[in-house]
Amino acid sequence: MTVIDQASSQTATQWTPACPLSELIPGRGVAVLLPGFAQAALFRMPDDTLYAVGNIDPFGPAAVISRGLVGDRAGEPVVASPLLKQVFSLRTGVCLDDDRAQLGTFAVRLIDGVVEIAGDESHR
Numbered sequence: 001m002t003v004i005d006q007a008s009s010q011t012a013t014q015w016t017p018a019c020p021l022s023e024l025i026p027g028r029g030v031a032v033l034l035p036g037f038a039q040a041a042l043f044r045m046p047d048d049t050l051y052a053v054g055n056i057d058p059f060g061p062a063a064v065i066s067r068g069l070v071g072d073r074a075g076e077p078v079v080a081s082p083l084l085k086q087v088f089s090l091r092t093g094v095c096l097d098d099d100r101a102q103l104g105t106f107a108v109r110l111i112d113g114v115v116e117i118a119g120d121e122s123h124r
Contacts, residue, residue: 014118014119016117018032018042018114024044024115026045027044027045027046029041029043032055034106034117040054040106041066041103042117045090051077051105052107053093053104054103054106057081057086058102059083059086059101064081065081067082070090073087086101088102091105
């Protein structure tokens with residue numbers, strides 16, 4: 001299991017339990033409501049790496065990123081928005097089709113079988 005600490009340069013002040021790892025289907029996403037009504041899209045990749053990015057599509061704008069298709073583009077893990085199909089890096093949140101747009105990223109950790117997401121969003 002690889003856990004990605006995407007916001008390692010920031011101090012995460014609050015962790016939100018998302019769900020047990022066993023409830024996440026590899027290759028699929030789920031939406032997670034964070035304190036302050038922020039939304040994250042949490043993904044478990046087929047290799048069990050975990051990523052969390054903002055759930056609001058900046059082109060929509062709608063809370064749909066968690067329903068996007070995951071894959072990779074030249075080795076970069078990505079999610080394609082279900083609305084207009086723009087592709088976003090799961091590592092950085094940057095839109096690979098238009099680098100002026102991006103999703104926020106969240107640190108993710110696994111504690112006693114429960115996936116947690118940092119409440120602090122990192123825009124890179």
